[in-house]
Amino acid sequence: MKPTILILLLCQFICLLQPVQAAKKIKVACVGNSITYGTGIANRDTDSYPAQLQTLLGPQYTVGNFGKPGATLLVHGHRPYIQQEEYQKALHFSADIVIIHLGVNDTDPRNWPNYRDEFVHDYLQLIESFKKVNPQCRILLAYITPIADRHPRFISGTQQWHEEIQEAISVVAQVSQAEVIDFHTPLYPYPILLPDAIHPNEEGAHLLAQTAYSAITGDYGGLHLPMLYTDYMVLQRDTPLRIHGVADASTPVTVRINGQEKTTFTKSNGKWEVLLDPIKAGENYELSVQTPQQSRTFHHVAAGEVWLCSGQSNMQFMLQQAKDAAFEISQAHNPHIRFFHMKGRWETNATAWPAQAIDSINHLFYYQPTIWTECTPNTAATFSAIAYYFGKVLQDSLKVPIGLICNAVGGSTTESWVDRHSLEKHFPAILKDWTQNDFIQEWARKRALLNLQKSTSPFKRHPYEPCYLYEAGILPLQQYPLKGVIWYQGESNAHNMEAHYKLFRLLVNGWRQNWNQLDMPFYFVQLSSLNRPSWPWFRDSQRRLMNEIPHTGMVVSTDKGDSLNVHPTDKRPIGERLARWALNKTYHYTLLPSGPLYRQAVLKGHEVMVEFDYAEGLHTSDEKSLTGFELAEYDGIYFPAQAVIEGDKIRVYSDSIKHPRYIRYGWQPFTHANLVNKDQLPASSFRDKIR
Structure with missing residues (x-):
């Protein structure tokens, strides 16, 4: 053997004997305040978010926790982070990745009111200091975690200042070109994970760790689509269609349907979306969503009109419970109507729920998994009767x-059903101690407490809780394209029409903003006739809401009520009347959308002339004299009045009232008022001052 070859072999043998040099670990510095530190977590060394992040990332990473309780981003704040020992340790760590979560303590009134103008500058300086130590380091700026409404300073400025700081962090990211991660959204629907209103518990810290892990690695668990994407789904026709989902970062995603093919790449936060060209009405389309690693294909997809049908028990009321159910169900063969039926896992009946139900409720798992199905007698029987009749028309x-x-x-x-942000900003009082809060109907509070009787937690979640059904039943729809909404609810708010007056506006506006459709049709049912004394006032408040909120319509249902039953069984007319509003206002059909709707009352001597919209063919429903009109000179002292139809107006007078100043109609909880128009559609209750 030649000496040269022998030397080479010997060198290789010596190299094999030497230990392999370990690969350099990637260092991650978690910079922040007490939330990073792990305040409130019993075993912060294992359960703080940096510790859980270390577990997720594995041995190829070294995660350092440099959280300082009470620290502010602001240099002139009450405890500036850059003056703390943890800051110096973080610099010395010379991280490859720096996650900064600061700003929560800057909401303190000692800080933000005085020094808000310095926030962006101070944040940029902090970033620059880490860049000086390691010019190649990645900087991840975290939007600050939520502060729950239970916090004592919430309504005195914290809520507003919190939002302003989020906006400032966005500015810092734009200027510095740093990456942004969202520590706010994952925790926001789960206030019970913030036991003291600020600090996440172990489960909340895991959500933060998972968010940071995905941001660092780009691993978002592969391709995920909203739950409404199933076979037999209905897509909204004749409008650009936003198809979206989640996949691993920087992954190409291709969407195909009806000859269209659109490709995009996921963003660093794992989100992707494509905007499909409008699709004409049709059936048996095939929608496919594909990444290099995964593919989802949905068959028998239709394009048509999509409506959300929501509310409480009278909308939930099943076809099999309705009047003439046997006949109606036998006729329910229509593959052109499709249902996505979200059923609750547990009924809100008068019973105590088991512990597993309470745990699921707390995690927003209220609805059962479901899929799109065609309308058959079997599927229609347990579906909403009102929604079925609406869709049928x-x-x-x-x-x-x-x-x-x-x-x-x-x-x-x-x-x-109202989103948390709207209530925090416009009606925070209703969030406070909701099981003892008089804004919330006593019946609803007592029923919720009965359902939650076995709960051992001081934080009780329930479908009747403010925000809950928005978070459990609206957010998961993920802005699935809709044409509009039909709504039947109010029985559980009729005790306080003033609160409902504000809440209903927040609900409609919040849903429209969620779907980015500020003119989205919203058609609702006025409460029916029932022997409950507050209902005339509530019905009139609903009428006024319809006049004040654009693109809404109200169905009058008093003629189909039941004096003793909050769930009248004759649902067909109600669904059909909702369809009238849609056909007239949304689809521009020439037909009356409603019964006579009060416009104004004008004094003519000692008599009153009442004008209505949709007043064509005024007459009485029972071919008897008009009933239900009352007049008053002093508000609160009303007398029955005579009423006579004169063309499209009503002349009202009373021998007991010489100087009428107020008028009302149908002002009984269970009313027999009988004014209708040519299509037999009833007039709404109303109350007003005479002009």
């Missing part, structure tokens, strides 16, 4: 596929 009139999404919950309150 639309399908018969429009001759296109109709998709109906129903997520109604019996007994649910208006506030449970």
Whole structure:
């Protein structure tokens, strides 16, 4: 053997004997305040978010926790982070990746009111200091975690200042070109994970760790699509369609349907979306979503009209419970109508829920998993009767596929369907101690406490809780394209029409903002006739809401009420009347959308002339004299009045009232008022001052 070859072999042998040099670990510095530190977590060394992040990332990373309780980003704040020992340790760590979560303590009134103008500058300086130590380091700026409404300073400025700081962090990211991660959104629907209103518990810290892990690695668990994407789904026709989901960062995603093919790449936060060109009405489309690693294909997809059907028990009321159910169900063969039926895992009946139910409720797992199904007698029987009748009329009139999404919950309150941000900003009082809060109907609070009787936690979540059904039943829809909403709810808010007056506006505006459709049609049912004394006032407040909120319509249902039953069984007329509003206002059909709706009352001598919209063919429903009109000179002292139809107006007078100043109609909880128009549609209750 030649000496040269022998030397080479010997060198290779010596190299094999030497230990392999370990690969350099990637260092991650978690910079922040007490939330990073792990305050409130019993075993912070293992359960703080940096510790859990270390577990997720594995041995190839070294994660350092440099959190300082009470620290502010502001240099002139009450405890500036850059003056703390933890800051010096973080610099010395010379991290490859720096996650900064600062700003929560800057909401303190000692800080933000005085020094807000310095926040962006101070944050940029902090970033620059880490860049000087390691010019190649990645900087991840975290939007600050939520502060729950239970915090004592919440309504005195904290809520508003919190939002301003989030906006400032966005500015810092733009200027510095740093990456942004969202520590706010994962925790926001889960206030019970913030036991003291600020610090996440172990489970909350895990959500932060998972968020940081995905941001660092780009691993978002592969391709995920909203739950509404199933076979037999109905897509909204004739409008650009936003198809979106989540996949691993920087992954190409291709969407195909009906000859269209659109490709995009996921962003660093794992989100992706494509905007499809409008699709004409039709059936048996095939929608495919594909990444290099995964593919999802949905068959029998239709394009047509999609409506969300929501509210409480009268919308949830099943076809099999309705009047003439046997006949109606036998006729329910229509593959052009499709249902997405979101059923609750547990009914809100008068019973104590088991512990597993309470745990699921706390984690927003209220609804059962479901899929799109065609309308058959079997599927229609347990679907909303009102939604079914509504869809049946639309399908018969429009001759296109109709998709109906129903997520109604019996007994649910208006506030449970309103988004948290709207309540925090415009009605924070209703969030405070909701099981003892008089804004919330006593019946609803007592029923919720009965359902939660076995709960051992001081934080109780329930479908009747403010925000709950928005977070459990609206957010998961993920802005699935809709044509509009039909709504039947109010029974659980009729005790306080003033609160409902504010809440209903927040609900409609919040849903429209969620779907980015500020003119989205919203058609609702006025409460029916029932022997409950507050209902005339509540019905009139609903009428006024319709006049004040654009693109809404109200169905009058007093003629189909039951004096003793909050769930009248004759649902067909109600669904059909909702369809009238949609056909007239949304689809521009020439038909009356409603019964006579009060416009004004004008004094003519000692008599009053009442004017209405939709007053064509005024007459009485029972061919008897008009009933239900009352006049008063002094508000609160009303007398029955005579009323005579004169063309499209009503002349009202009373021998007991010489100087009428106030008028009302149908002002009984269970009313026999009988004014209708040519299509037999009833007039609404009303009360007003005479002009």
